[in-house]
Structure formats: structure tokens, C-alpha cells
Amino acid sequence: MLKKVSVLLLLVLSITITSCNEDYLETKPTDAISAGDALSTPENMALVLNGLHRLMYAQQGIIPGGSNSRAGMQYWIPMFDVMCGDLIHTARSNGWMRAELQWNTHTVETTTTVEQLWYQRYHFIASCNAIINKVEEDGLTIDANMNNILGQAYAYRAWAYHSLVTTYAKGYLIGTPSTDPGVPLLFKTEAPYTSEPRSSVQVIYDQINDDISKSIDFFKNASQRVDKSQLDLNTAYGIKARIALSEGDWSAAADAAVKARQGYPLLNETGWKSGFNTTDLSEVIWGGRVIQSETTFFRSYFYYISPTFQGSQNRGNPKIINKEVYNMIPETDYRADLFLAKAPNTNGAAANGEGGSFQTDPNYSDAASFNQARRDNEAAWGITSRHNQHPFMHVKFRQKNPGTIDPDDVIYMRASEMYLIEAEAKAMMNDVTGAQAALKPLGEERDVAYDVTIFDTKEKLMDHIKFQRRVELYGEGFSWLDHIRWDEGIDLTNSGASQVLYQDGFMQAKPSVNNDWIWKIPQAEINANPNLTEADQN
Template sequence: MIRKIYTAILGVGLLAGCTKDPSSVSPTDQYSTSNYPASINDLNSVLAPCYSNMRDAGYLGFHFLPKALSNSMHAVDAIYDGDPGWNEMAKNNLSISNQYAAEAWQVLFTGVKNCNVTLKAADFYATNYSKGNDAADIDAIRGQAYTLRAYYYMQLECLFGESYITTSGGGDKRGVPIFDKVPASLDSTAVPRSTVKAVWDLIKSDLQKAATLLKGKAWTGDDRGKATEWTAKGLLGKAYIYTQDWANAKTTLQDVVTNSGKSLMNYAKYRDAFVGNATNEFNEESLFELNIDPDAKGNYGVYGDNINATSINGLIWCPWNLGTDGTEGGSQPMGYGNEIFHDRSVVRFGYTLGSYTLVDNPNFNSNKPAAFDNPKKIMDPAYRTKAVAARTNLTVDPRLYVAGLQPWVDSVKPDGKTWYPVSMPGFFAGQAGKYGFSVRKNAVIYNNINNQGPADGANFYLLRLADVYLLYAEALHNSGTDATALEYLNKVKRRAYSLPVDAASSVDYKSFTDVTPANSANDPVLGHNPLYYERWAELYNEGSWWFDVCRWRIGKTEADFYQNALNVHEGTLSSQWNDGKSYVWPIPLTEINSNPKITSADQNPGYK
């Protein structure tokens, strides 16, 4: 697989790049390193695929979040059971031929390749064409390439590395192959697995270089999504956390907290920050954000005429709206509707009202046909009153309503014009004991995704300040500074409850074993662990919880808590979880078949 990624550039040089939001990033021509890149614009065109690769259909453009990580984390519940790889993710029991693991491996290593190509191109340009005033621009391009290479390697190592590093060890385990430059020959594309420590050392080194090269660089206009010094330092702090280097984590993250100029957005803006509102993009909390173009120019964007410029995740986790006939049985998904918000997550956010029932609508107008605005049956008004009061009185974690949409209480615009009530999905209609929330975070709520190209409109946060605050709290807690650590946990929680971030409040945690909203769901781990709960609630369905589950080794209790998935019909999730296997994805069979330096003997434990 990696050999194929590099083969196209060997002997020819670099592949043509693209602009920020290209209509296509597929190479249309090739050029020789004897005369290209010959300008800073040329060099930026080589850098562009380092970013656009993130929107590949096998990564953040489509499959990675809704079909892989969201199911692995059980943030969603998938009704569709016709895809074996998808079902394996929900069971946390992957095979070596799992499609989504293989796609992630290929796309992430393509990103590494693109970054290596950029670094080589920067060296070439600096030697052959650089002018006296180009040095800062070259440094900025190199800094971005190092940041992105580290990001890709961090994802690879967390998914495919045999172990995390802890204070007890783990660095000698098997990590992923390291490519720190463009291979000089086809033979040199066959690389064995490096150690876990070697991979993390590369990640940290790249981010340290990037922070220096990008120091003081600020981006404006169309460049706002580019990596900065604070992107690099925030990711470096996360790398220290992931390897339990608490001292360096504390120092690095404190630098971001104190000097980045970033601040937490207020709750109203936070709630509106994941649904495609362009006025919220690249805001005061964002440290690294992937730009998404809502215009797919047809043919499902990532598969059509606007490759790597958009995403179509909303096809899978789209909301459901009440049917035009006013019934839940006639409800419609604003896309494919293959996944909904997992019912067990509703109660984990502290929702204690139980499920609702439908009753006759006292305001039904029998002189008009039943319709979404004239339904015969409605949510029990007494229940609805309690549900609204729970929001108003903050007796439920408000982040539930950032992450999910509640039937009959929330609304969406399936036609882009008219507000419809959110509905219990049609496949749940008539079933007792269901909550039936839809996914809200990173979903399309202002239009049916098929009406937009189809394409999503919401940018993805790859790193934001709330994440940094929670990582900083973890570093402080593990350094014996609990009072300050609790303060940073509480800052994030206060924002969620619309309270002043820097002032003590009634919702503050008093200790690292204090009760959390998850306790009402009898959660044995998150119910009395504010650090774990806050990362789960704050970053829900943003893709990072899986890495927390794996580094904290809480997979079995997570599987036991969620119990089952709709697309899993044999047994329960807990019976599928295997501590010796499930924490790490398999090295893809395609890699073993194509790379002579990685054989079946080098496969991760538990896979055959």
C-alpha cells in the first residue's frame, strides 16, 4: 500500500498541487524537480494537498467519522447492517480486511507522503530559486508541513500502534512505519514497523520544529485555516499527554492557554458552532479547523467534481424530521439516515425523564389534512413541559443539546425554508422506551444534505481550546496540582452551563471523584470521574474519545455501558470486546501483502 502511494512520484519528482478548495486534487500533469517549484506560489501549490487530503472520502470527507470512529465510540447507533466493515466497528471486533481501517491507513500515509514532498520541494526552492525576502514564507510552508505530518502520524500511531506509552513503558512495542523523507527508490518504500517510541519521537520533533518555524505567523482571509504556532504547540501538548510526559505537557499546554490569545466562546455560539453557520468559522476558540465547502458541485462531492473540498458525513448521521403526514412512521431522514444518536448517550448526559409517549393532539384541526404542522398525535404535553424545563433549569448537561436533537422539542429545515419538528426515526416508530434523538453535532440541520450538492456545510474542529483546557487539567492532575486542574475542568463545564468561565459556580466539581451527570445513568466509570466525563461530554462525536478510551484502557466498561448496537444482531457489544485486541486496529491485509518488510508475524495482537 505504502509502496503504491510513493511509486507515482519516484523518478519524476513532485506531483502537481492545488488551490485551497480545489475542484480536483487529482494530478493532471507531472513536473520535474529540475525547474519546479520556481516561486512561492508554486511551493504553496505543493503544500495544498497536505490539507486537502484530510477531506478524502476515506478520511474526514466521509467514511472515517460516521462509519468508523462514531461507531467504535458508540456516539451513534447504526441501523444499517449490510456493510461488514461498518458492523465490525460497532462490535469493536475488526478483521484484517476491514475496509475502513485500510482506508484510514492509506489516506493518512498519503498525507505523510504529501508533507514529505512539500519539505523536499521547500529545500529545492530554497537552494535554486529563493530570493532574499522569501525566507519567512519558506519557513511558514515548512512549519505547516511539519505540523501536518505530525498530525497524520499521531492519527496513525493512535489507531495502529500496538500500545500507548505510559510511565510503566510501552515504547518498545510496535508502532507504524516511519517515512521522514521521500524514498529515493522503490525498494526504500518497503519499511518495517518502527517502535512506538520512535514514532512519538518523530511526532514531537516535527511539532517542535513547526512551532519554531511558525512563531508569530498569523493567517487571515482564505488562509485562516492554516496551521499556526499554536496549532503545533497544542498538538505537541496532546502528544506529551498521550505519552504521559506530564512535565512537558504541563509546560507546553500552559503556553497555549496563556499566550495563544484564544478564549472559550460563549454557550450560544458554542451550540451553533458545529452546524454549518459560516459566521462561527475560525472563531476565538479554534486552534486547528478543517474548512468544508458546502458546494459539492454535484455527484456526492468526494466522489465527483469537487473531490477533497467538501464532506458528506451528513448522509449517514443526518437528522430525522416529522413526516409530511404528521406521523413518526412517516418521518424522513435529511439524507440516508443510517445512524442516530445512541439512546444510552442520552441518559449519560444526565437525562432522567425517561422516554415519551404520544397522545391525541388537542389542537388537531380535523378540517385540514394531517400534516407536520397539524399532527393527530403529539408528544405528551406534560412530558414536553418537563423536557423544556430540564433545558431551562440546566438539570441536564446542556451539551446534550449541542450534540443531539430531541424529537418534538427541536426543529430542522429539511427543505431549507420551513421548520419541521425533529422526529423519532421511522424505524423506531411505535416502539416503547426509545429516546430517538438525532445527531446534531457536525450534521446538517438547515437543509437536506441532498439539496446541497450533496455536501455538508460544517467545518471540523481538529483542535480547539476546550480540548487544550481539558488536556492541561489532566497534566496538572497527574503532576499533583489538583486545585488548578479542577479550575480548568470547571472552566469548560461553566461555559456549557452559560456561566462566567472564570468565576466559581454552583456546578463546579470539588474533586476528581466528584459526581458527574453520568452518575444518574449508573455509569461505573464516568459517573465519578470528572476528567473522563468532561472529555466525553465536551468533545462528543468529534473523533477524539476513541483515543481516550484506548489510552485509559476503559474499552470493556464502555462496551458494557452501551450494551448493544442496532446493526449488531449476534450477542452484545460487551461479548465482542477483547482487551487483547480491540484497543488497536489491524495492520491492513493490503499492506502485509505489498510490503515485504511487514509480514503476518508483524500484525497487531489478536489478528490473524
């Protein structure tokens, strides 16, 4: 593989294993262990995994060829919702993710975005290969701790390959997996780190399924994790549920989803309205506990998404929900409270041209009511007077300390998603009763008037499940894969998005007939990898 990956193992072993006092802007750690020692003991292997846990939310400058303009999942999660118009920008602001929402990054092979996602995922793969191969080659004792280490390594590798094949290749359900080109497999852990050529999508899924099955087997006899940033049996089942859903293995998806959520009760109203800023929430299965001294500040998840973060991205660009989705939320559903339909449009630079004062905001006819509404929202949600507001803005993601740049946790997987995966899988199997049973606990918790029996056909169930995912999982990064799995295009005509701002992202044909849903392979990879040529470019 590309030379950027040829030194990958050395860097994951010598840079990412640092103390909690690491400054991500530094290029050399103060307490790194040598590459030779990193795999010498199970304890050191666990340190390698801890480096990967941090890399999930760290700035990518610690990866060869990486850029500090991306901070792992803190960037990718909101980006995948932004690109589909489910997490809508209201103004040009400082430009972050503008190119993504305009579809000008993943369609260009030289952009930072396509490079960073590719190399971060292969970074995980190379690191996991090192652990897996070392255990096998040396015949190390497989006790509870080693089961935990191998369970995490196989799960991370499955997760990384799944992320790659669902972005840099055609969707499993809308293509021909046996012949569609997937991504290169990488197994070596020594120079020259050359990957295989692009394998088919089916071959990649076979590898993914083999890895996640091994992960689950190891976790069944593993020691317990100590933090939700680490992977465990529930996490592995959650990853398996996502994989099976994306390839249409409905029975496996439903079964894994049920197992993944065991022990993680649904949030009640107080929990759902608390800000989604900590992995301590009851239904968080997996998430990054961001260490205070390692925060990425203006590259953090809350910088991109939170209406209370003290940064220019949200002060000038509050994010809104798609109006069509909001208008479907029943008044009896408490989630509607976190989308402020009547928030005053205080931004004179708003993309819809209706901001700045009561004179341009159609919801208000006088300055007094306009200004009072702004003050009321500030008092209720921790929005500062420096932050602009906008109709339909969300207040779902709020900091523990609003109005600061303090770090907060990043959530990767929740029990709610697993209920929705089970429901979709059952619906796709024409198991109406089973799908209703899966939806019932979630629906009744969120809506006091919820009646699941009205969704009594596969078609009604699927429409409702799509609605539930767009509300329940808003801002949590699932829109891209949902659109591909459902073969749905993008039409933001009545969403509240500005066509002038969104440009090509305002309307896109469905993925089965539109290859722009397939990410470009980094040109740097094609230039350097002897097993890839220009003919391999998407």
C-alpha cells in the same frame, strides 16, 4: 513502501493541486501543475499544502488505491466515536459504519477502512517529506513564508505519524514502548520509496516529538495563515498537547494545551447550540472549510452524523448519546438541551424494538402527544418530516441549511479540548488545584451551577474529566484514543445500544489485555513492502 505509495508524490503534486471547481469524481484535474514544478517555488509548495488541506476532507479516490467510500476526516471523526459506543447507532439503516461498530473492519487486514487510513496518512508523510527534503537539499532561503511552509509540513508529518502509531500499534501508556512494534518510518521522496521496517513505538514517538518541536520553532517566525484549514502555531501546540497526553508527558501536555487555546475564547450558549457547522466559531483552532463545489455530499461528516442531513444514513438512523452519560448531565448544564431524551421513537425498524408509534414507545401513551412531540422537534431543530427520531438523539451537529445535502465545515480542534487536556494532565500530576483551575472556565460557561471544588481528589477529577470529554467533545472523534489512554474497555449494557446490532462492539475487554484495539496492517502493504513480513502483522 508499497507501490501504492511509490506514485504517491506524483499524485499529490499533480492531482490534489486543483482549482476550487474540481469535481472529486473526476480522475484528472483541469489545472494541475507538473510534479517537476510543484516544488520549484515557495508558492508552489504552498499549493502542495493546500492540496493536503483539502485531502483532510476529500474522498480518498485521489490517493493511489484509494476509495471514494471514505472522505478523510469526515469519515474518521465519527467512526472513532462509533467504535466505542459514544456515538450510538439506533438502527441498521443503510449499513454505513455498521461493520465498524461491530468491530469487523479494523480487525481484518483486507478491509477498505484499514487500507484507507494507512495510505492516507502515508500520503501526508510522503508529501511533507518532499517539501522538507527539497528545502534542505537546495538550501532555500528561510523567510517568513518558508517558515510557514515548513511549520505546516513538520506539523502534518507529526500528526500523521501520531495517527498511525496510535491505531496500528499498542497504546504508549499501556504497553512497553521501547519494544512494542510501531509503524514504518518513511523519509525518501524518490523511487523506490521503500520504508524502513517497523520501528518501535518509542522511536516513532521520538520522531513525532522532534517533528512537532521543529514545527513550533518554524511557526514562531512564520507569516500568518489566512484560513483555519491551514496549520499555524496554535495548531502545532494543539497537536503537541495531544501527543504528550497520549504518552503521559503530563507537564508538556498541560503547557502546550494552554498555548494552543490562546486567542480562541470558549463558545457561549448561543455558539454551542448553533450547530457546529462552521470553522468561524470562536473556539475552533483548526478545521476544514469545505468548498461548496468540492463537497462530498453522501460521504460527508454531516451525512454520517447530522439529524438534519437529507440522506438515508440519518433519516433511518438518528444517532444518540450513551444514556449513562446523558443521565450524568446536570439540569443546569445547557448542553443537555442538545440531547433529546424524550424524542419519540418514530422508526419501526429501530434496533431496540421500541419504535414506530406511541404503542411501542414507552415515553408516550397516546398518538396525539407522540405526534406533537415529533412536530415540536422538527420545528425547533430543523429536522424534516422524512427523518426518524429516537430517544436521546443528539441535535448538536446541524446544517446551516437543514433538510438539504449542502456541505458544511468539519472541525478538527477546539479550545474546549485544550482545557480538558490541561485538566487531565494536571490531575495525573496530582495537581488538584491546577486541574480545578483548568476545568473552572469551561464548567462555569456550560453550567450555571458548576462548582469545581467538589472534585477535590485525583480520582474525582479524572471521573469528572472523562464525563466532560464525553459530553463536550461528543461526536468529535476522541473516544478511541481516550479509551486506550485510560485503559477502558467497552460495555454498552445500559447505553441504549442494541446488542443484536452491535455484536462484538457491544462489549470489549480493556486495551491492555485485548489486542483487538490494535488495527491490522493492510495485507496489501505486507505483500508489497520488502521490509514487512507476515510476522509483522498485528
